[in-house]
Amino acid sequence: MRVEPHAPVIEAVGLSKSYGRHPAVRGVDLTVRRGEVLSLLGPNGAGKTTLVEMLEGLSRPDAGTVRVLGLDPRRRQRAVRARIGVVLQNHGVDPRIRVGEVAAQFATYYRRRGDGAPAMRARVAATLERFGLDGRRRSLVGTLSGGERRRLDLALAMIGDPEVVFLDEPTANLDVLGRRAVWAAIEDLASSGRAVVMTTHHFDEAELLSDRVVLMVGGRILADGPPAALETGRERVLRARYTAPPPVPPPAPWALEGRDLVFTCRDPLASLRELVAWTEAMGLDMQALSIDAAPLEDVCLRLFAGDAS
Amino acid sequence: MRTLLAQFRYEQRSYWRSPLSVVSSIGFTPIFIFLIAGVTGETGGALQRFLPGVVTISAMSICVTGVAVNLSYRRDQNILKRFYATPVSPWTILVGVVLSATLTTLVVALASVAFVATALDVHLAVGVASLLAGVALLSFALAWLGCALSAVPSQSVVAVANLVVFPALFVSGTMFPLDDSVWYAQAGRLLPPYFARQLVAPALGVDLGGTTPAASLAGLAAWALVAAVVGARTFRWNSAAVR
Numbered sequence: 001m002r003v004e005p006h007a008p009v010i011e012a013v014g015l016s017k018s019y020g021r022h023p024a025v026r027g028v029d030l031t032v033r034r035g036e037v038l039s040l041l042g043p044n045g046a047g048k049t050t051l052v053e054m055l056e057g058l059s060r061p062d063a064g065t066v067r068v069l070g071l072d073p074r075r076r077q078r079a080v081r082a083r084i085g086v087v088l089q090n091h092g093v094d095p096r097i098r099v100g101e102v103a104a105q106f107a108t109y110y111r112r113r114g115d116g117a118p119a120m121r122a123r124v125a126a127t128l129e130r131f132g133l134d135g136r137r138r139s140l141v142g143t144l145s146g147g148e149r150r151r152l153d154l155a156l157a158m159i160g161d162p163e164v165v166f167l168d169e170p171t172a173n174l175d176v177l178g179r180r181a182v183w184a185a186i187e188d189l190a191s192s193g194r195a196v197v198m199t200t201h202h203f204d205e206a207e208l209l210s211d212r213v214v215l216m217v218g219g220r221i222l223a224d225g226p227p228a229a230l231e232t233g234r235e236r237v238l239r240a241r242y243t244a245p246p247p248v249p250p251p252a253p254w255a256l257e258g259r260d261l262v263f264t265c266r267d268p269l270a271s272l273r274e275l276v277a278w279t280e281a282m283g284l285d286m287q288a289l290s291i292d293a294a295p296l297e298d299v300c301l302r303l304f305a306g307d308a309s
Numbered sequence: 310m311r312t313l314l315a316q317f318r319y320e321q322r323s324y325w326r327s328p329l330s331v332v333s334s335i336g337f338t339p340i341f342i343f344l345i346a347g348v349t350g351e352t353g354g355a356l357q358r359f360l361p362g363v364v365t366i367s368a369m370s371i372c373v374t375g376v377a378v379n380l381s382y383r384r385d386q387n388i389l390k391r392f393y394a395t396p397v398s399p400w401t402i403l404v405g406v407v408l409s410a411t412l413t414t415l416v417v418a419l420a421s422v423a424f425v426a427t428a429l430d431v432h433l434a435v436g437v438a439s440l441l442a443g444v445a446l447l448s449f450a451l452a453w454l455g456c457a458l459s460a461v462p463s464q465s466v467v468a469v470a471n472l473v474v475f476p477a478l479f480v481s482g483t484m485f486p487l488d489d490s491v492w493y494a495q496a497g498r499l500l501p502p503y504f505a506r507q508l509v510a511p512a513l514g515v516d517l518g519g520t521t522p523a524a525s526l527a528g529l530a531a532w533a534l535v536a537a538v539v540g541a542r543t544f545r546w547n548s549a550a551v552r
Binding site for chain 2: 056058078079081082086088090091092093094096097101102104105106108109110111140156160
């Protein structure tokens with residue numbers, strides 16, 4: 001089945017799943033379009049992995065329906081899995097196998113009619129090169145660094161040339177360099193027009209990589225939209241830096257952080273007028289002034305806190 | 310078929326690259342033979358009669374305990390789940406594991422025979438072709454038992470495998486001969502190790518009496534069928550309790 005550009009590739013309606021008496025996902029509706037990068041953000045236990053596993057067909061929903069590329073991923077498991085790529089939360093590759101061997105092994109799982117041995121070898125070589133693993137081809141998986149293992153996970157997910165890619169916490173436990181390398185790989189996936197569904201705890205990578213962010217708490221979707229749209233209605237952080245710390249404390253609710261006066265507000269212009277008036281009255285010398293949207297992390301934390309209360 | 314062959318190669322690489330697997334499987338027979346020689350005081354050709362039992366114990370260890378532990382470990386490490394997330398069929402994975410365990414047991418059986426023949430200077434009247442066929446058949450059947458046992462959670466799989474394997478080895482008379490008149494010895498004649506030993510004994514030039522190779526093969530095949538059905542029905546990709 002061909003999928004039109006920007007057509008929905010994932011359609012979930014009323015998805016629910018419980019483990020024993022604990023509800024993990026509660027009545028989630030979600031649509032993901034071709035070429036879209038969607039991040040699922042939420043605290044531990046929010047239901048992100050359970051939701052992704054139901055979309056992948058790895059887990060059976062208690063209620064609701066899922067269509068991936070127009071197919072039910074539980075009833076048409078092999079047909080769907082031939083067209084999706086999956087990166088699990090945990091690595092899941094035998095440490096005693098060489099990088100080139102595991103890539104070749106996974107390539108056989110996605111072999112298409114008419115794929116000969118030279119084509120398969122070329123596909124493996126191209127995929128390893130794309131993810132910067134061609135130099136590690138003969139290395140045992142157990143000897144790879146954390147970042148290399150994650151890149152291998154991405155390579156294995158991509159070796160079948162999938163139309164939809166699911167990434168479950170792709171940068172978990174990675175250092176800064178490892179994260180940057182994985183980000184580059186995800187940007188590469190996004191630029192190739194595939195749909196990418198990613199779970200993450202990192203607000204910065206959700207903001208940087210995603211077209212759309214879905215906030216989940218307690219198995220439910222709390223907010224859903226582009227990172228920029230989530231900024232709408234965000235509070236602004238007003239920060240003034242002085243050449244020296246003010247000699248008297250600022251009026252509440254302004255807060256003093258070293259030489260900085262910081263205030264979170266909804267009406268930055270009114271607050272700015274108050275700030276200028278106070279600065280002149282104190283005879284202070286202002287060195288810098290900035291007004292920024294509150295970080296996505298703050299928005300999420302407030303939403304999470306509001307939901308918890 | 311190509312995927313199955315690739316899976317088989319993958320399993321073999323994984324097995325032989327584990328130093329513990331190599332040492333325990335290849336080193337098992339010399340240690341066992343020396344122990345038997347030490348305990349019984351027998352030497353040379355007299356030790357030949359222990360070979361069917363040694364090969365059977367080795368096969369039970371590789372195919373039942375080894376396969377159960379291997380699959381259970383892989384389930385815990387998400388290795389099975391990683392396979393599950395691809396289009397590969399579960400049967401390809403399971404048959405790959407079973408065939409790999411079969412080949413490993415064949416290699417170990419041949420190494421055992423070679424060791425006994427050379428190190429102990431015993432002339433063995435061994436039919437290599439019938440030995441290979443017998444060991445292959447019993448290993449194939451026993452490995453399905455391993456798949457069935459792998460449904461046990463990894464924390465307890467070794468204990469449960471030992472609980473199944475060791476009593477079966479004892480009551481089937483594989484560890485040492487039993488009085489045939491006792492009830493558990495008669496019950497033991499229905500168990501896989503008994504059929505396995507009976508199947509392989511003629512190829513090793515040992516006459517144990519009892520069931521014929523054909524009847525032993527039928528007995529093992531029945532066990533293999535039951536184990537394959539149980540293994541396929543209870544097989545889980547995830548370590549989570551309910552998915």
